[in-house]
Amino acid sequence: MPTMSFHNTMGAKRGINDNEILRRDNELLHVVDNWLEKANRAGGDQIACHKGCTQCCYGAFAINRLDAQRLQRGLNELADHDLERAQRVVQRSADWLERNVDFFPGDMETGVLHETPEAEEIFEEYANDEPCPALDPETKTCDLYAHRPMTCRVFGPVVRNEDGLGTCELCFTTATPEQIAAAEVPLEGGEKEDALNACLERSGGKGRTIVAFALLGA
Numbered sequence: 552m553p554t555m556s557f558h559n560t561m562g563a564k565r566g567i568n569d570n571e572i573l574r575r576d577n578e579l580l581h582v583v584d585n586w587l588e589k590a591n592r593a594g595g596d597q598i599a600c601h602k603g604c605t606q607c608c609y610g611a612f613a614i615n616r617l618d619a620q621r622l623q624r625g626l627n628e629l630a631d632h633d634l635e636r637a638q639r640v641v642q643r644s645a646d647w648l649e650r651n652v653d654f655f656p657g658d659m660e661t662g663v664l665h666e667t668p669e670a671e672e673i674f675e676e677y678a679n680d681e682p683c684p685a686l687d688p689e690t691k692t693c694d695l696y697a698h699r700p701m702t703c704r705v706f707g708p709v710v711r712n713e714d715g716l717g718t719c720e721l722c723f724t725t726a727t728p729e730q731i732a733a734a735e736v737p738l739e740g741g742e743k744e745d746a747l748n749a750c751l752e753r754s755g756g757k758g759r760t761i762v763a764f765a766l767l768g769a
Contacts, residue, residue, distance in 0.1 A: 567750055575747050576621060582740040583704050590708035590736040597734065599721040600707040606721050607706040608686045608693070611651075611678040611761050613664055617748040618700035619765035622685070625698025626766055640694050644684040644766040651678045651763075662764030663756075684763050700762070701744060709735040 591598050614622075630637035648655075654677060656670035657663055664674065682688065685695045693699060707719045709731055716731055723731050752758075 567754075572620070572747070572751070573624070575743070576617065579740050579743045579747065580704075582743060583701065586736060586739040587704065587708065590734075593734045593736050594708050594722065595734075597723045597726050597730070598707055599719065599724075603691045604721070605682070605686060605691050606719055607703060608683045609680060611674070611681060611763075612700075612702050613674070613759040614700045614702065614762060614765060615744075615748045615759055616751040616755060617744060618702075619760055620751065621698045622695055622700065622762065622765045623768060625695040628698075629694065636694060639687075640685060640766060644763040647678075647681060647684045647763040648767070651681065654678075657760075661756075661758070662760040662767075663758035664760060666758075684766055705738060710738055711735060 591600075626637055626640060629640070652659065654673065656673040656677060657665050664670065683693070685693050685699070687694050693703075707722055709716050709718050709723070711717075716735060718731065723734070726734070
């Protein structure tokens with residue numbers, strides 16, 4: 552078991568205090584959860600997401616400092632009422648990094664991803680078959696679901712990105728392009744997320760990381 556503190560955080564000094572961060576993050580999650588409810592209604596029976604589905608739980612993806620802090624807060628809370636379960640999350644994170652350390656396109660000391668074109672190209676194929684450390688392999692559910700990153704929260708419904716409209720591979724499989732377009736609900740909360748993440752970056756350093764590093768308090 553790694554010798555780390557469950558209450559370690561990314562960037563100990565904050566421009567705003569922890570209570571203010573928590574308040575503003577909860578406001579953000581309320582906005583996004585409301586969006587998700589509307590987007591799922593718009594998608595109807597084309598939305599395949601359900602408890603136990605792990606389609607979105609495989610492959611590394613970049614998270615910002617707000618995501619990382621939220622995950623760490625969730626791990627702290629889990630440790631307070633179920634220490635053994637929290638320890639399993641930490642162990643899975645350590646095992647994850649041990650398996651993938653040689654190809655990590657970032658700084659191994661800080662866990663921050665490099666932002667060069669070469670690093671971004673490597674990251675496209677990095678650890679694509681790896682399960683998220685927060686995923687319980689027995690129950691097939693997320694041990695930190697209430698504190699999951701924003702990428703996880705918006706996965707499934709129609710979301711507009713730089714390549715157009717995107718959906719989960721298991722959703723909208725029988726829908727026409729017109730039906731997919733009609734199911735789009737403009738994503739909400741982006742400005743709130745950017746502003747709060749900027750506050751954290753000003754006091755804790757810039758850069759994105761991955762879930763495994765965040766859970767180890769890197």
